[in-house]
Amino acid sequence: MADGARDRSLERRQRGQRILDAAAELILRWGYDKTTLDDVARLAGVSKGTIHLHWKNRERLFLVLLRRERVGLLTEVRRRVVESPQQPSLHDLLLHTALVYQRHPLLMAVLTRDMDVIGKLARTEKAAQAGDALRSDFVRYLEVLHERGLIRTDLGLAELVQLVSSVFLGFFLAPPLVPAEFAVSDETRAQLLAETACRALAAGPESTSEDARGLAAATVSYLDESLSNAEAKYQALLGAGE
Numbered sequence: 001m002a003d004g005a006r007d008r009s010l011e012r013r014q015r016g017q018r019i020l021d022a023a024a025e026l027i028l029r030w031g032y033d034k035t036t037l038d039d040v041a042r043l044a045g046v047s048k049g050t051i052h053l054h055w056k057n058r059e060r061l062f063l064v065l066l067r068r069e070r071v072g073l074l075t076e077v078r079r080r081v082v083e084s085p086q087q088p089s090l091h092d093l094l095l096h097t098a099l100v101y102q103r104h105p106l107l108m109a110v111l112t113r114d115m116d117v118i119g120k121l122a123r124t125e126k127a128a129q130a131g132d133a134l135r136s137d138f139v140r141y142l143e144v145l146h147e148r149g150l151i152r153t154d155l156g157l158a159e160l161v162q163l164v165s166s167v168f169l170g171f172f173l174a175p176p177l178v179p180a181e182f183a184v185s186d187e188t189r190a191q192l193l194a195e196t197a198c199r200a201l202a203a204g205p206e207s208t209s210e211d212a213r214g215l216a217a218a219t220v221s222y223l224d225e226s227l228s229n230a231e232a233k234y235q236a237l238l239g240a241g242e
Contacts, residue, residue, distance in 0.1 A: 016054050016238065019044045020065050028105055032062060033119035060237075062121060067234035069107050074230050076100045078223040088216040090145070091198045093223070098171070098190035112172055135165075137229065141222040150215045151201040160201065167197045 022044035026035045037058055041048045055061040080096040081088050101108055109117035142160050145151045151160070171193040175183065184192070203211070 012054075013238075015044075015046065015050070019046065019051055019054060019061070020068055023061055023065055024069075024106060027062070027065075027117060031116050031119050032058075032121045037061075059121065064234070064237045066106065066110065067230070067237050069104050071227070071230045071234050073097075073100050073104050073107055074223065074227040076103075078227055081223060082220065087212060088219040089212070090151070090201065090215060090219065091194045093219050094168075094197050095190050095194035098168070098193045099186065101172075102186045102190070108172065112169065137222065137226040138164075141218065144218050144222070145215065148214060148218070149203060150211055150218065152203050163200055164197055167193060167200065171196075 019040060023035070023040045026039050026043060030039075035058075037048050037051050040061070041051055044051075051061065055064060077093070077096045077100050080100070081092050084092055086092060101111065106117070108114070110122075113122055115122060139157070139161055142151070142164065143157055146153060146157055146160060155163070171189055175189075
């Protein structure tokens with residue numbers, strides 16, 4: 001009996017992932033506004049009623065999808081930063097975050113408010129909260145670095161958030177405005193972004209090896225906490241639909 005229940009639970013979760021995969025593919029192809037649950041059901045090989053057994057509407061389905069994407073992004077960023085031969089740093093965090101973001105087009109669409117992809121969902125409060133969650137964790141990380149003097153202290157937290165946000169968003173919003181002959185690769189863009197932000201945030205030339213160790217510890221702690229929070233929120237939404 002227990003084995004049968006476990007098998008049914010596994011089958012349900014696998015079916016849910018298949019539905020999410022189909023939704024991701026169609027939203028990137030047609031955009032959220034033009035993607036219907038009928039389309040998702042057809043591609044996933046299930047009935048529309050089956051989708052409703054998991055999630056009550058299209059909005060909830062997309063929010064779960066965003067949560068899953070966020071877990072995937074943070075998992076990959078953490079792996080890259082922790083497994084790097086170098087000591088974890090703010091530069092590496094920004095570099096790998098920028099690189100991995102470019103491999104998660106749905107999250108990129110939320111970050112840049114790409115209306116062709118996310119459409120009217122961008123105007124809903126829940127979608128805004130889903131996108132803001134990733135940024136709020138980073139704000140707390142900046143606050144820790146600021147309090148410990150590991151980044152410049154002549155600016156307040158609000159100014160630092162504005163600075164980093166402008167650099168991060170600017171590097172992703174600028175490419176369509178730059179002439180084709182000046183285009184750079186994703187890797188170069190990420191490297192430039194990380195260097196620009198780090199120079200703007202630097203505490204000064206007197207930084208010590210102890211500071212570097214403190215920054216490394218804070219960076220790993222931020223990644224661990226952010227990933228744990230993201231996984232909990234994703235599982236909570238999955239559970240709400242089951």
